[in-house]
Every structure is written in C-alpha cells, then in structure tokens.
Amino acid sequence: MSTMRIARVVAAKDLRIEWNSRVFVNQVLPFAGVTMVIFAFALDADSVLQRVAPGLVWLATMFSMLVLVQRAFAVETADGALDALRVAGVDPRAIYLGKAAALGVQLLVLEVVLLAAAVVLYGQTIPADGWVLLVTTLTSATCGLAAVGTLYGGLAAGFTGRETLLPLLTFPAVAPVLIGATRAVEAALGTAGAVVSDGWPWVGLLAVFAVAFGVGGALAFGPLIDE
Amino acid sequence: MTTTDPTLSPTGSDGARPATGAGTGTRGTRIIGIATIVAMGWLVAFGLGFSPEDRDQRESVRLLYVHVPTIWIAYLAFIVTAIASGMYFFGKKHSLGWDRLAGASAEIGTAFVAVTLVIGAMWGRLTWGVFWQWDARLTTTALLFVTYIGYLAVRRLDGTHEQRARRSAVIGMLAVLEIPLVHWSVRLWRSLHQEATVLGTDGDVSMDGLMLFSLFVGVVAFSLLYLWLVLHRTRVMAMEDLLDDRGLDDALAARRAEAGPVDAGPVDAGPVDSGPVDGNRMQEGAL
Amino acid sequence: MSVVDLDDAVAVLGRFPALAGATLRVEEGEIVLLRGPNGAGKTTLLRLCAGLLPLVRGTGTVLGLDLATHRESIRRTVGFLGHQNGLYLDLTVAENVRFWGSTVGASDAEMHAAMSRLDVAGRVADVAVSKLSAGQKRRAALACLIARRAQLWLLDEPHAGLDASARDELDDTLRQAAASGATMLVASHELDRAGSLATRTVDVVAGRVLEVPGAPGSGNQAGTGAEEGR
Numbered sequence: 001m002s003t004m005r006i007a008r009v010v011a012a013k014d015l016r017i018e019w020n021s022r023v024f025v026n027q028v029l030p031f032a033g034v035t036m037v038i039f040a041f042a043l044d045a046d047s048v049l050q051r052v053a054p055g056l057v058w059l060a061t062m063f064s065m066l067v068l069v070q071r072a073f074a075v076e077t078a079d080g081a082l083d084a085l086r087v088a089g090v091d092p093r094a095i096y097l098g099k100a101a102a103l104g105v106q107l108l109v110l111e112v113v114l115l116a117a118a119v120v121l122y123g124q125t126i127p128a129d130g131w132v133l134l135v136t137t138l139t140s141a142t143c144g145l146a147a148v149g150t151l152y153g154g155l156a157a158g159f160t161g162r163e164t165l166l167p168l169l170t171f172p173a174v175a176p177v178l179i180g181a182t183r184a185v186e187a188a189l190g191t192a193g194a195v196v197s198d199g200w201p202w203v204g205l206l207a208v209f210a211v212a213f214g215v216g217g218a219l220a221f222g223p224l225i226d227e
Numbered sequence: 228m229t230t231t232d233p234t235l236s237p238t239g240s241d242g243a244r245p246a247t248g249a250g251t252g253t254r255g256t257r258i259i260g261i262a263t264i265v266a267m268g269w270l271v272a273f274g275l276g277f278s279p280e281d282r283d284q285r286e287s288v289r290l291l292y293v294h295v296p297t298i299w300i301a302y303l304a305f306i307v308t309a310i311a312s313g314m315y316f317f318g319k320k321h322s323l324g325w326d327r328l329a330g331a332s333a334e335i336g337t338a339f340v341a342v343t344l345v346i347g348a349m350w351g352r353l354t355w356g357v358f359w360q361w362d363a364r365l366t367t368t369a370l371l372f373v374t375y376i377g378y379l380a381v382r383r384l385d386g387t388h389e390q391r392a393r394r395s396a397v398i399g400m401l402a403v404l405e406i407p408l409v410h411w412s413v414r415l416w417r418s419l420h421q422e423a424t425v426l427g428t429d430g431d432v433s434m435d436g437l438m439l440f441s442l443f444v445g446v447v448a449f450s451l452l453y454l455w456l457v458l459h460r461t462r463v464m465a466m467e468d469l470l471d472d473r474g475l476d477d478a479l480a481a482r483r484a485e486a487g488p489v490d491a492g493p494v495d496a497g498p499v500d501s502g503p504v505d506g507n508r509m510q511e512g513a514l
Numbered sequence: 515m516s517v518v519d520l521d522d523a524v525a526v527l528g529r530f531p532a533l534a535g536a537t538l539r540v541e542e543g544e545i546v547l548l549r550g551p552n553g554a555g556k557t558t559l560l561r562l563c564a565g566l567l568p569l570v571r572g573t574g575t576v577l578g579l580d581l582a583t584h585r586e587s588i589r590r591t592v593g594f595l596g597h598q599n600g601l602y603l604d605l606t607v608a609e610n611v612r613f614w615g616s617t618v619g620a621s622d623a624e625m626h627a628a629m630s631r632l633d634v635a636g637r638v639a640d641v642a643v644s645k646l647s648a649g650q651k652r653r654a655a656l657a658c659l660i661a662r663r664a665q666l667w668l669l670d671e672p673h674a675g676l677d678a679s680a681r682d683e684l685d686d687t688l689r690q691a692a693a694s695g696a697t698m699l700v701a702s703h704e705l706d707r708a709g710s711l712a713t714r715t716v717d718v719v720a721g722r723v724l725e726v727p728g729a730p731g732s733g734n735q736a737g738t739g740a741e742e743g744r
Contacts, residue, residue: 482721483720
C-alpha cells in the first residue's frame with residue numbers, strides 16, 4: 001500500500017465522515033457567515049467594509065479553520081481512532097496528507113462561500129481579469145492553511161488546553177498566508193487601486209509557503225503525534 | 228536498553244562540575260559572570276556617558292545600545308535552539324542535554340525579544356511619537372515573540388522527558404521554517420522602519436565612531452549575559468530532570484510496595500542514583 | 515522466538531510508573547489472561563506490547579522486534595482493542611471495516627468475511643457506529659481487527675459493557691481466532707469466561723507481573739517463564 005493510496009483512503013474517510021455528519025454544512029458555514037455579518041456591525045462604515053473586505057474574508061477563514069481542525073481531530077480522538085491508526089502502523093505521512101487534503105477541500109468550499117458573501121454583503125465585484133489570480137490565490141493559500149492546520153491540530157489533539165494551544169501555534173505560523181492572500185485578493189478585486197499584476201508575487205510566496213509546510217508537515221507529523 | 232539519561236550527573240550536561248550544595252555555579256560561570264558585570268559596567272559608562280547624543284535622535288539613541296544587541300542575541304539564541312533541536316532529533320543517542328540547551332536558549336531568547344520590544348517601544352515613543360508601528364521589522368519581531376511563546380507552551384505539555392524533547396525538537400526546527408517566511412512576507416508588505424543604520428547597504432557606516440563602539444560593547448555585554456544565563460539554565464533543567472528521575476525511582480518503589488507482603492525474598496526498593504539503572508530485581512515466589 | 519518477551523519493563527503515564535518492572539514471556543498460540551485490580555497496570559502492559567507507549571526502563575521484544583527501537587513495525591503486526599473501539603462514530607460499520615481493511619490492502623472478500631465472522635454483515639453493516647449497542651460496536655471493532663490481519667491480539671477488557679448474549683458471542687469469536695492460531699493477551703475481570711478461554715493466567719499487581727500456576731486456565735501449557743525475576 002503506497003503512501004499516496006493510503007492518503008487517498010484517509011482523505012476519503014474524512015470527507016465521508018463530513019458527508020454523514022454534516023457538521024461543516026450545518027455548523028461551520030453558518031459560523032463563518034455570522035462572522036461576516038458581525039464584522040459589519042463592528043466596522044460600521046460601508047466605505048471601510050469595502051476597503052477591508054478581502055481581509056475580512058481571510059479573517060473569517062482563519063477563525064473557521066480553527067473549528068474545522070478541532071473537528072477533524074475530535075473525530076479521531078472520540079473513540080481512539082487515531083491511536084488505532086498508530087497501532088495499525090499506518091504511515092503517519094499518509095495520515096497527514098490525507099487529513100490535510102480533506103481539510104483543504106473543506107477550506108476551499110468555505111473560502112468560495114465567504115467570497116460570495118463578501119460580494120453580497122460588502123459590495124465587492126470581481127473584474128474579468130481578476131479571476132485567474134483569484135483562483136490561484138485560493139488554491140495556494142488553502143494548501144498552506146491545510147498544511148499548518150493539520151500539523152498543529154495533530155500536535156494539540158488530546159491535550160488539555162488544545163483549544164487555546166491550537167491558535168497560539170497556528171496564527172503566527174500562517175501570518176504569511178494572511179498577509180499574502182489578502183494582498184493578492186485585493187489585487188484581484190482591484191481594491192484601493194491595486195492592479196492584478198500586484199498580486200502575482202504574493203501568489204509566489206503562498207506557493208512556497210504551501211510547499212515548505214507541506215513537506216515539513218508530512219515529516220513532522222509522525223514524531224508529533226507519537227507517544 | 229535503559230533510557231536513563233547518561234548526561235545527567237552531578238557534573239552537569241556541559242561537563243563542568245558544580246560544587247555540591249552550591250547551586251549551579253562553577254569556576255567557569257563565575258568568570259563569565261564577572262566578565263558580564265564588567266562589560267555591563269562599560270556599557271553603562273559608554274552608553275550613558277561617553278558616547279555623544281545623536282544629531283537627530285538626541286539622547287534617545289542611547290536606548291539603541293540595549294535594543295539592538297538584545298535582538299541580535301535573541302536571533303543567536305534561536306539559532307542555537309534550532310541547531311540543538313536538530314542535534315537532539317537527528318543524533319543517534321538522542322541525548323537530552325541537547326534538548327535542555329534548546330529549551331534554555333529559547334527561554335532566554337524569548338526574554339530578550341521581550342526586552343527588545345519594550346525598549347523599542349520606549350525608543351519609538353521618543354523618536355516617532357508612537358509606541359508601535361506596523362512596519363516590517365516591528366511586525367516580524369512581534370511574530371517572532373509569539374512563535375517562541377508557542378514553542379515554550381509546547382515544552383510544557385505533559386509527557387516523559389523524551390516525549391517533550393521530541394515534540395520540542397520538531398517545533399524548534401519548524402520555527403526555522405516559519406521565521407524566514409514571516410520575514411519575507413512582512414518585508415514585502417512594509418518597509419518604513421529605519422533601515423539598518425549600522426550595516427548600511429551603501430557601505431559607509433553611518434554611526435559615529437564612539438557610538439559604534441558603545442554598540443559593540445553592548446553586543447559583547449549581552450552575549451556574555453546570554454552565555455551565563457544559558458549555562459545556568461541548562462544546569463537547572465538538568466537538575467529538574469534529575470529530580471524527576473529520582474521521583475520516578477521513589478514512585479517505582481512506592482508502586483512496588485503496593486503489592487505488600489506478596490514477594491518473598493530480597494527487595495531492592497531504594498532510590499537508584501543517577502547512572503545506568505539496572506534491575507531492581509525482586510524474587511517473586513508463587514502466590 | 516517468543517511472541518512477547520518483556521524483562522523488567524517500566525512504562526510511565528506522565529510521571530506515574532504504571533508498569534513498574536514487568537517480566538513476561540508469551541509463546542505463540544498462547545492465550546494469556548491478565549488478572550488484576552483496576553490501576554494494576556494491565557492496560558499499560560497491553561499498550562506497551564502494542565508499541566503505543568515508550569519503554570522507559572528494561573527490555574522487551576514483541577514478535578522478535580525490539581520495543582525500544584521498532585515500535586512502528588510492531589504496530590503493524592499487532593491488533594489492539596482497548597477500552598475505546600477505535601471506530602469512527604459517524605461512519606457505518608461497513609465504512610469502518612472498509613477503511614481499516616484498505617489500510618492494509620485487504621480485498622472486498624476479506625472485509626466481507628471479517629464482517630460475517632463477527633455477524634455484522636447484515637443490516638447492521640449500514641448503521642452508523644454511534645447508533646450501535648456496545649456489543650455491536652465491540653464486534654465491529656473486532657471485525658476491523660480481523661480485516662487488518664493482526665498476528666498478536668491485545669484485548670483490554672473485551673467483555674466490558676456487553677450483555678450476556680453479546681459476551682457469549684464474543685467468546686465464540688475469540689475461541690475461533692485462537693483455534694486458527696492467533697496469540698492473545700486478554701485483560702479481563704471476567705475470570706470464568708476468560709479463564710475457560712485462556713491457556714495461562716498471570717496476575718498484574720502494582721505494575722508487576724506474577725505467574726499464577728493452578729489458577730483457572732493456567733496449565734502446563736508451554737511451561738515457560740513460570741518464575742519471574744530471571
């Protein structure tokens with residue numbers, strides 16, 4: 001059984017769990033939506049909202065990601081399944097890649113929904129020449145977020161205080177993604193006079209980040225979840 | 228195979244031999260300590276006294292003689308943490324001494340970053356009128372600080388020494404991955420901070436000679452302080468680990484005693500001194 | 515080659531030496547009953563043999579592999595069923611078995627056979643695990659174990675939480691597995707049931723292991739390691 005096959009099996013299992021339980025659709029998406037709404041309450045002026053909309057989208061993503069990651073590992077620890085995976089000697093890299101892939105899929109859906117919410121709630125428009133940049137940004141940012149989230153989620157799983165340890169470890173680590181993704185989306189949407197060509201250097205950074213943490217995470221996951 | 232840490236002994240993980248009952252000081256640390264005090268004295272003298280005020284910043288430039296060395300030494304400390312983490316993780320013996328060095332260095336590095344941020348805020352208030360600005364350097368420093376707070380939090384998670392060491396080593400090495408990425412992204416994002424006035428890219432050193440010397444004294448003084456702190460801290464950690472191990476011996480003895488008068492024959496239940504542990508063997512007869 | 519060979523093994527939970535120097539040798543085909551009060555270290559002993567816990571002091575091998583250095587490899591050959599079932603609560607029985615079987619490349623036929631043996635191949639197969647009774651969950655977990663082709667079974671109080679008929683079914687399954695050559699370590703308070711199953715009994719007391727000649731199930735089966743403290 002190659003690592004990739006097992007990773008696919010793990011990813012499929014995670015997505016199937018989500019399909020059966022619908023926590024993402026019933027809880028996480030509404031949570032993200034509500035976050036977008038209360039941002040408007042806090043930030044009062046329409047002009048302000050329009051200016052910071054890309055940032056708010058990624059902020060809402062970050063907060064929702066915490067919930068997603070906790071959930072991803074709660075299903076593992078509920079009945080000792082992660083232990084069982086370790087006993088089974090399943091390659092930790094496969095577990096990592098599989099769970100990261102499933103997390104990535106959910107994040108991607110989340111981001112698309114949040115962008116749509118931004119279009120509706122914050123008066124954003126997506127110019128024709130911004131689509132390619134937008135899609136590339138979403139993909140590369142998501143890979144980076146999924147890589148970091150799965151890694152630290154695995155570390156924190158099962159410890160008391162995991163709910164606070166997870167953001168403490170994750171947020172500084174994904175700061176580059178927050179910076180880069182927001183700037184790139186601003187460029188794609190033409191926010192505050194940015195042009196599409198401004199965004200590509202950021203995509204480069206996001207891609208490097210994703211690769212660095214993808215590889216680093218796959219290597220680090222095994223030692224981190226072990227007892 | 229026993230996993231009692233062979234680096235734990237009254238000689239300490241760095242080989243020096245503290246006098247029994249006298250804490251973690253040795254002749255080496257005493258010398259370094261004195262050198263530190265002398266260097267700090269020089270720093271005060273030059274920083275506050277002999278060096279001139281800056282043309283633009285006037286007296287507040289004196290804060291830089293502390294602010295700049297502390298951040299440099301902090302980076303040095305984190306590099307040491309990363310290297311020590313790697314030595315622990317990839318070394319064949321997985322010697323816990325490396326883990327203790329990594330932890331001690333990170334603790335001191337984090338404290339130094341905190342000092343940098345506080346002094347920097349004071350300097351900023353005097354020079355720019357604000358305590359904080361979201362420019363490249365400040366932002367990366369703040370993120371650096373939080374990153375290592377996270378590292379220290381991971382060190383405090385439950386587990387055996389080996390588990391702690393393994394987790395911390397991985398996180399310590401991941402930090403080496405995170406920091407450059409953070410730097411790159413933040414730098415790309417901002418650049419308002421006073422560009423490196425000491426090592427200016429145009430080649431000429433834009434600080435007055437005496438000011439430069441004061442800065443140099445600051446670097447020396449804080450390096451010595453770092454060294455002194457790291458040596459003591461690693462030794463204290465070694466003693467804490469030793470205490471834990473002895474606690475384990477006591478706990479083992481207590482645990483075995485739970486069995487009560489079940490065992491016939493000699494029972495070796497005393498605490499074992501540090502060093503290779505061999506069987507506390509019990510002759511167990513039939514019930 | 516013994517299946518399990520521990521010599522003065524120490525394992526800790528946090529700072530507590532749950533296993534305080536256990537010596538045990540188990541030969542192939544044996545079914546060893548671990549008796550002892552709660553807190554004695556039975557679970558820790560099983561988790562240690564499963565390669566889940568690090569060996570802090572002492573030596574040990576499982577299926578010839580060193581516990582200090584080859585925990586990963588040990589894990590692949592061992593089937594551990596603890597207090598928790600290791601199942602995904604939101605998946606059905608069939609989905610769980612399929613997942614676990616896929617991790618070792620088991621065929622559909624094998625997986626179906628595993629489920630049939632545990633009598634979870636019928637309508638139960640498509641029920642989410644969270645909705646099953648304790649006995650059904652336990653059987654589902656054992657089906658996953660079989661699908662994974664484990665060579666050493668480590669069962670931590672497998673009868674716990676089961677009603678009488680479920681316990682009977684479990685015993686049958688274990689007997690069948692034993693008959694087909696599996697080696698088992700079973701920690702249990704069900705001294706009669708497990709006793710009739712077991713070829714040998716040991717007491718786990720305060721983190722150490724004591725042989726119990728003359729106790730139910732113990733016999734002169736593979737008379738090895740009858741005295742500890744070699």
